[in-house]
Amino acid sequence: MIDMAALIDAAFEVKKRSYSPYSQFAVGAALWCEDGSIVVGCNVENASYPVSLCAERAAVAAAVALGHRKFLALAVVAGQHPVTPCGACRQVLREFGEMTVFCAAADDLQHPEVYELSALLPHSFDLEASR
Template identity: 55%
Template sequence: MEIQKYHNLIEEAKKVRKNSYAPYSKFKVGAALLCEDGDIYVGCNVENASFGLTCCAERNAIFNAVATGKNRFTAIAVVVNSPQPCTPCGACRQVLNEFCHDMDIIMVNIRGKMKVEVTPLSELLPRSFDAKSL
């Protein structure tokens, strides 16, 4: 997988990460979602004192895109300030799967030497639940 083709997506995720509201965990996450038509939608994590009301960056990016009428995606970049890249949580994997089981997940850390990992969602959420399962 050629990482360079996701350069702009990664940069957008890095930028939006700065807007994250993470006063409790201090773990800021930025996500940039690539639509089939080339448009990019971003999201950052937004925490709440009632932790169950917190929303992840990945879901915020998806909801942002859906709110404008988009629902066909090819990739999402997730940027964190940690020693290693992070995968999306289970809830985010399921929401991403609702729209595209084959999308690329680009996971990036920015602490220390930047590392980029790309994996298809289908590997992170094997045997997923979707409408076909009903």
């Protein structure tokens, strides 16, 4: 059972560690792994802007490094409005299957927008398509 509130809280908390001196747009993400554990990531910007890393992909990299391969849900928390993962992050998340995506405003964590990843990235390129 996914604990939505705990997942969103984890995304909110890790947002505080965001390294975003250029955009000032701090983002936190948290993945609910198949075993019930939560792995977090925050955005990490760079003076060379295009190599900046989104919170969602940072969370995926951390989770994979810890041995996780299946995620049931993702929470994303940024500013005053809910934000959805960017296109690149949607594709990276899709690699690990379907999941529910909670996008919460930082000042209204209890009322996230809720999506299925397949709705955010329809007709996606995936493992089966690449074979």
